[in-house]
Amino acid sequence: MRPDRIDRTRFTGGAMQGLTALACLIIIVIVAIIIGNIVLHGTEKLTWEFLSQPPRDHFTKGGIFPAIFGTAALVILMTIAVIPLGVATAIYMHEYAPKRSRLVHVVRLAIQNLAGVPAIVFGLFGVGFFIEFVGRGLDKGLYGGRLVYGQPAILWSALTMALLTLPTVVVATEEALRAIPASYREVAYSLGATRWQMISRVVIPQAAGGILTGGILAVSRGSGEVAPVMFTGAAYALPQLPTQLHHQFMELGYHVYVMSTQAFDVEATKPALYSTVLVLLLLTFLLNFTAILIRARIRKKLRDGR
């Protein structure tokens, strides 16, 4: 081999190592800049008052408590809606549907498509389906046409968000079901379990960790999205908290959007804006962390066999 060829391969190897390392570095730098910037500017206004008061004086004074409360309530409602629906779908597809089922094929296709639909389209669907169709229908049927559910509300936002995060939960649950060894199912059957006994006593406890991972991903996604809630229930500014499912609510992501584009004096709201973004990040982390803790406890329970 000629000496210059050796040099060239050595150069290529070194260059490639450098380029790939650079790609990693770029990611770290970007994350550091985003978080650093937010923390740097956001901590200044982050007081107890800010966390516990409603906004005043065109968002320049007061706090964001209603938005924190609204976001948490939204995410909890969404989780209550999406987990049963997603888990039931996955269990049907993986445990009940016959082999090579047409229906499962169609459902899977639908879920893949659902995952690709832009968030704003979910928002519009929420208006058209939940508010106009379901809500108005409820009002006509139960309230004699009085406007109760036929308008933007936290319930409709949560359900819209649940649809958005449904593919995540279905896919994660299916993965978890697939990971359960066939031998566990056989043992359950050989000891005289019916199909439902096998599912409820072996499959669901074993899949619980994976199902919760799907829930965590859904929570992360749901607490950050703005588009699905902006038409379906989030309010521009609302000092009182939502106490009924048909109330409107404030949401952190939407509040950021409102403050940065719709405020009377955008410059004057900047400190509050930074702090709100910081709170949004912290709340997302907190919700995630809670879900991870719950999952860890369930896993430990399973491992110890109690």
Add this chain to the structure above:
Amino acid sequence: MDASVERALQTESDPRLFIGISTRDLNVQYASTDVLTNICLDARRGEILSIIGPAGAGKTTFLRSLNRMLDLDPDWQISGTVLLNGHSIYARDVQVAALRRKIGMVFSVPVTLPVSIYRNLTFGLNLKFDGRGQRDERVEKALRDAYLWEEVKDRLDEPAGNLSGGQQQRLCLARTLTLEPSVLLLDEPCSGLDPISTRRIEEALQQLKKDLTIVLVTNNVKQAARASDRTAFFLFGKLIEVQKTEDLFTTPREKQTADYISGRFG
């Protein structure tokens, strides 16, 4: 009467007293391919029937047709008769879950559920407790019968995964025994075990066979010779012959059997 049926019946000592499991013209196909053809074989209470044969002979399929585990995959097609104490197990009114409690099964790889030893043992009981005796007593008796009681009596709350492979397989045996089955199907139960664990299981089976019908599928010809009363030889989905174990190993009727047990193929 078909020749294979006659051959099977010749081995029958007293048909009037027959208690156990028997098949008549059992045919099994997987996705339209023949896996078992015209199997007529009896396993009676008080004996261990072992089934030997090379890989692909249909031994496991035969075993799984006896407790309807094949039903789990709709690609299996079963025709013919399987009788448990004279009653067809494929009859319309048979409840499959209840049937499988009567016909216990131990798999080739020990499969303990990832819960405690105790919870493994009570899994079957908790599905539908028949109320005979106390739960803890049933668990203790099953563990004693599986020769495992002394080793685990103080650690029932430990995860079952902490046990050694041989202990896990005896736990699987005990787990089946908690249901007080009348038939025990064992699918190469010692394939992954050391000689000492294997001997413990074989000893347990010798004690258990008094009240049970035991069908033992094994790839280990020596185990069949050691541990069973009668031996059936399967080849390419057919029952080649069945005899008293000592007769089959000393004077096999068929050349194929002689070739297999002397290790010439398979």
